[in-house]
Amino acid sequence: MHRTYENEDIAVFWDSEKCFHAKRCVGSSPKTFDPGRRPWIDPGQADTAEIWQAVSKCPSGALTCVYKHEIKVEFDSDGNRSVALLGEDMIGECDYQEKEDGWEIYHTGVDPEYEGRGIAKRLVFRVVEEAERQKKKVIPVCSYAAKILKAKE
Ligand code: SF4
Structure with a gap:
């Protein structure tokens, strides 16, 4: 979990x-x-x-x-993604596709200006949390998401 x-x-x-x-x-x-x-x-x-x-x-x-650096991370179910927001500006997202066997995370990206602040990790966790709540399996195709979910930190 x-x-x-x-x-x-x-x-x-x-x-x-x-x-x-x-x-x-x-x-x-x-x-x-x-x-x-x-x-x-x-x-x-x-x-x-x-x-x-x-x-x-x-x-x-x-x-x-x-x-957090005043950056909010929200789940956007209509968009099949989580988004990072600084004020009104979207500065990152983690996208997934609904597949028969679960949610396939295929892309995680953060505006280069805001890299190194843990935003991508927050984005991945937000999608995974929601998947777990909905009892969906997570399939991390995106290499960053795969790294986050396997990492022994
Ligand atoms: S210190 Fe770490 S391993 Fe120990 S109970 Fe807390 S979260 Fe778990």
Whole structure:
């Protein structure tokens, strides 16, 4: 399972397949990481510095995070994609096609001016989250999406 949790400053990514429950995150920021709560991660409960530190202590790579730089990432079901928006401007997208066996992610792109800010990862996670919620398999044909979904970070 892939999920993104956001506060005003950062997006926290969690990949359940990598999480082996060492619970260092819980010890480092108990208000943010509470296994008894749903959702169990809530970045609105502590300050960003504390959350960033907690994420950096995750031994498995299940948790990662990026600064948002005031860039929003939204799911666009009509367009079969997720989009990155800075104000009114679209600066990135992750596109998929509905196939018989699942959602095939065939393209992820970010305006070169905004590369290196984790936007592509947010875009891929947004599509994958939605696919998982709709019980669809994800087929990452796009090499970037494939890398993100396989990466041991
Ligand atoms: S520290 Fe990482 S591996 Fe441990 S419970 Fe938290 S997310 Fe999972």
